[in-house]
Amino acid sequence: MTKRKPKKDASITIHMPAxxxxxxxxxxxxxxxxxxxxxxVxxxxxxxxLLKLKAETKIKQKIFGLTENDKNAELQVDLCERTETQDIKKA
Structure with missing residues (x-):
């Protein structure tokens, strides 16, 4: 039977001043x-x-009525409205 190696320390404070x-x-x-x-910590x-951020995100989504599908649709519309001349001017 082989011995298991101990897990490496994944300390948050590893690079913190002593x-x-x-x-x-x-x-x-x-x-x-x-x-x-x-x-x-x-x-x-x-x-x-993290819990506070999650709660704030839920509140903002309710206020603005956003869902992940809405965000993806907005992004697709923005990309579809771009024309080749706009892309050439930017380059």
């Missing part, structure tokens, strides 16, 4: 024992930000 990483580690430790700096900063 003092910043230590601050994040201490904050993480206060919230939950054993939590690392990267886990703290992901759970408390990145994840809430």
């Amino acid at each position: 003092d910043h990483k230590e601050q994040l580690s201490s904050l993480a430790e206060m919230l939950r024992a054993g939590q690392g700096a990267s886990e703290y 992901y759970e408390n900063l990145i994840k809430p930000h």
Whole structure:
């Protein structure tokens, strides 16, 4: 039986200055024992930000009535309206 190699560290904070990483580690430790700096950043900063962006996008889609199909149709119309003379002038 062969031993499995440990996974490589995919740390968010790998290129962060040591003092910043230590601050994040201490904050993480206060919230939950054993939590690392990267886990703290992901759970408390990145994840809430992504959820906020998702909610904002849904709201904008409802306000403006946009769907992915509408966006694709608009793009196709823009491309169809271009003429060869406009393309030549731009080149």
